[in-house]
Amino acid sequence: MNSILAKSARLVACGALLAVMTGAAGAASVSEGTATTPSSQPAGSYQVAYACGWYAISVCSKGYNSAQKGANRYGGYVIHTSHPDYPNFRNGWYCAVVGPTSKSAAQGTARYMRSIGAHTAYAKNAC
Numbered sequence: 001m002n003s004i005l006a007k008s009a010r011l012v013a014c015g016a017l018l019a020v021m022t023g024a025a026g027a028a029s030v031s032e033g034t035a036t037t038p039s040s041q042p043a044g045s046y047q048v049a050y051a052c053g054w055y056a057i058s059v060c061s062k063g064y065n066s067a068q069k070g071a072n073r074y075g076g077y078v079i080h081t082s083h084p085d086y087p088n089f090r091n092g093w094y095c096a097v098v099g100p101t102s103k104s105a106a107q108g109t110a111r112y113m114r115s116i117g118a119h120t121a122y123a124k125n126a127c
Helices: 002-022 064-074 103-115
Strands: 054-061 077-080 094-101 122-125
Touching: 054 064, 054 103, 064 077, 064 094, 094 103, 103 122
Parallel strands: none
Antiparallel strands: 054 094, 054 122, 077 094
């Protein structure tokens, strides 16, 4: 199922990139300079939100490496919550997330993450 979560995260990222490239309304810019899928990111990097939406969060940590281990184990990619794209997140954390997506999809993904060992996984709206 991890591969399904990873594929889902890549599809979300690809759809957001397409929206940015085509100038679709509501698409946010990517402040890293290039939009990348989670699997193509260099070590030590993190993604910023493409748009507001719901996220399934498996692990948050003050250190990037711990959050990356969570992303590797439960799917998704790492975000830094101090970025202004995440006004509803507490600043200063690195979190392994899947999203943005709908509320129900984020809740379902968080439920699955809890079932495979991410006991504190939850869903949250970034904006």
